[in-house]
Amino acid sequence: MIKKHNFGAGPCILPASVLEKAASAVINWNQNGLSILEVSHRSEEFEAVIQKTEQLVKDLMKVPDDYAILFLQGGASTQFSMLPLNFLAQKASYLDTGFFAQKAIKEARLFGAVEVVASSREKNYTYIPQTYEVCLSSSYLHLTSNNTIEGTEIFDFPQVSVPLICDMSSDIFSRVIDVSQFDLIYAGAQKNMGPAGMTLIIAKNSFLDSAKELVPSMSDYRIFRDSKSMFNTPPVFSIYAAMLNLEWLSEIGGVEEIEKLNIEKARLLYDELDQSKIFQATVHGTSRSRMNVTFTARNPEIESGFLKFIADKGIIGIRGYRTVGGFRVSLYNALPLASVQVLVSLMKQFEQMVIQENSSIII
Numbered sequence: 001m002i003k004k005h006n007f008g009a010g011p012c013i014l015p016a017s018v019l020e021k022a023a024s025a026v027i028n029w030n031q032n033g034l035s036i037l038e039v040s041h042r043s044e045e046f047e048a049v050i051q052k053t054e055q056l057v058k059d060l061m062k063v064p065d066d067y068a069i070l071f072l073q074g075g076a077s078t079q080f081s082m083l084p085l086n087f088l089a090q091k092a093s094y095l096d097t098g099f100f101a102q103k104a105i106k107e108a109r110l111f112g113a114v115e116v117v118a119s120s121r122e123k124n125y126t127y128i129p130q131t132y133e134v135c136l137s138s139s140y141l142h143l144t145s146n147n148t149i150e151g152t153e154i155f156d157f158p159q160v161s162v163p164l165i166c167d168m169s170s171d172i173f174s175r176v177i178d179v180s181q182f183d184l185i186y187a188g189a190q191k192n193m194g195p196a197g198m199t200l201i202i203a204k205n206s207f208l209d210s211a212k213e214l215v216p217s218m219s220d221y222r223i224f225r226d227s228k229s230m231f232n233t234p235p236v237f238s239i240y241a242a243m244l245n246l247e248w249l250s251e252i253g254g255v256e257e258i259e260k261l262n263i264e265k266a267r268l269l270y271d272e273l274d275q276s277k278i279f280q281a282t283v284h285g286t287s288r289s290r291m292n293v294t295f296t297a298r299n300p301e302i303e304s305g306f307l308k309f310i311a312d313k314g315i316i317g318i319r320g321y322r323t324v325g326g327f328r329v330s331l332y333n334a335l336p337l338a339s340v341q342v343l344v345s346l347m348k349q350f351e352q353m354v355i356q357e358n359s360s361i362i363i
């Protein structure tokens, strides 16, 4: 299989073996003469897929018994309104760490008061605020563990006495997490779990039971829990492909093993950035994301030259988000260390070229 070095931020790279299995299931699933796209979601075979996927999530993340696993649609963005719709009584608290946190805040304001406990906006969201207080009458505190666009990540989750909710869309399954710290975790699948179309929810049952009385069915977590994610037709193919991806993760040693590899990949790239004469990381210290590494050229004029230089060498997806500029390199689970090594060596080559070709330009 011919593959590019796919550093795209999402939908993301998936392991080649997962793509091969998914492709063959689209043609003839389990040699049963039907495509995975045609089978009934109520068939025994597909029920086994949902059960298996749920079990993989539980095993990989060591989810405690009193938690429910749901597979919903509408992406992580639907959670921005579904959460306050279910849980915001008078007021909810949000940590403002960037673009997606902002979107969550905007939706919550439709349902009640929002307390922004801290914001790193004044520094272009280049760090995670560490100290803040949360109003005790808040229905919950909402965090974004990995800020996909800005390249920051929360490594120390706060101890709070209100329910803790976290958008883990872009770092779920990338590192060991203590699920018991959270009342509800959600993640759009297409960053680090599978193809687009499915949103994973891991939630404490007692928290789900505390939801408001009157919630539209399609937004009611309890209905999806009690119907085992089968209240309506679930995203069959997305769940199936996510199952294959989680099987792959389990086979290579699970979250503990992939975390070691993710640390190594991020270190390799940040080390290069920290000693580069032409590039610089935008995030420093303990807020640096291992999943999305953001950087700029010291001289912005060389940025397009670098993109051109790497384009014909199979590097894909490192242009920074349209509102942020610069570069963003996503290092999701399926991205091999070898791809980072290729990128780093191209960065070194480009640096040599810039220095040699024009020693007079300001870099």
Ligand SMILES: *Cc1c(COP(=O)(O)O)cnc(C)c1O
Pocket (backbone or CB within 6 Å): 010, 074, 075, 076, 077, 078, 100, 144, 146, 147, 148, 167, 168, 169, 170, 188, 189, 191
């Ligand atoms: C991509 C992303 C979202 C939005 O996900 P959709 O599934 O496209 O709605 C939300 N939060 C974070 C942290 C993301 O990276």
